[in-house]
Amino acid sequence: MHDLHPRLIRDEMKVLFVPSLRNVGKTLLVVVALIAITAGVVTITSLAMSALLGLF
């Protein structure tokens, strides 16, 4: 429990590497782009499959 002393936790938080807001924005943009690409593939496949299954 000694390792989890509030003072030690506070000190630990002070030395953390924190990404800048700009980098967070860039990463978020990249994540959104990837989601959009994946969503595109998923939607096209879903529509094609729905149409195919509708034939039977």
Add this chain to the structure above:
Amino acid sequence: MPNALRGALKQPDVRKRILVTLAAISLYQVGAHIPAPFTSPTNIEQCSMGDTGALSLMNLFSGGAFGALSVFALGVMPYITASIVMQLMGVVFPALEELRTAGGIRGAKHKRYTWALAAILGFMQAFGVAGTANTVTFAHCPHDVIPDASLWKIALIALVMTVGVGLIIALAEYVTKYGLGQGMSILVFAGVVASLPTLVASIQGLASVGAQIAVLVTIGLMAVVVVWVEGIQRRIPLTYARKNVRHTQRTYLPMKLNMANVVPVIFATSILSLPGAIALAFGKDGGRWANTSHPVYLALLGALIVFFAFFYVSITFKPKEIADNINQNAGTIPGLRPGIPTEKFLEGISKRLTLVGSLYLVGVVLIPIIVFRQVGLVNATIGGTSLIIMVGVAISTLKSLESHLTRHHYDSFLKGVR
């Protein structure tokens, strides 16, 4: 980024990897649409699945295939469960842990054991899913989703779904080898993305514009918080002595704030959904056990997430091994002697990071649940768990793409993002 993308598409090897990954996502969706034999797609379409913890989690990981009782209904869940069980068994049986870390032919053996366990778990799960479909999961539907269900029909459905698990594992392995990033994570990511339209429909169905804005703002804020926290690291400085080099080499050991990733949330949700699932299986009212907005449920969920975060990190993070590894490579942490002092130092840091990281997980999971329930959004497919999965997989996939591009000297997608 557009330049980097053009560069990636010009490079045959990288282009092939991107296409393989996209094709795998597409194939995963194809399997999610093919109904299992003896099921009635028309009857399934007439009703949506009941909202119970573990079942909605399975539906999330299978990209809606579970709710449609398709051949890929089980999605990646049996494999994830098998991997976690094998990891836990490694603690009890050191020989198994040795096999896992061995690599080569022995490492492949461990992989085969995991596949076999995934198949066994998959069959058991599929049998349970098919056996209880009419009476539990789709009990509220006007017509049976498996008409005239007999034992042999259920066994055959279970067998087909188990083959589906095998196909998913093969697909994931193919992506890992010839595509981008880790195959299984990519398929989980695709599953989560596939459930996005359901979320959009749920938000559109909300009564007031204020409620819709509250949901969107919560998701947006949580996404920013997740991206921000997932990038936070404790960088422990390391100094390596090099022969024939005048200067020592300085580097650092990165430790993420959220060391356990999304695993504690999956563990906690699964454990908490057990009483409800058992109650349902015995024909009792499972709803009162799986009331995800009840304060007691939320408090238990939070406590279990913290507990499992410590449990998982204690299994996966080995300070002694890292300390020995640093020492064997002629490295030191400045100001610390090698051996036990280094080990204790790393152990202390991991505990503090895990505590703060687990509290972050509790916040990211509980805040959306509370807000969504307040505004009356039930059956929300996107919550904290899916956001952490999406951000984690997206970043690791981009890093994989970046490493392939770096080999060909192209611009980095994540230039400046560290």
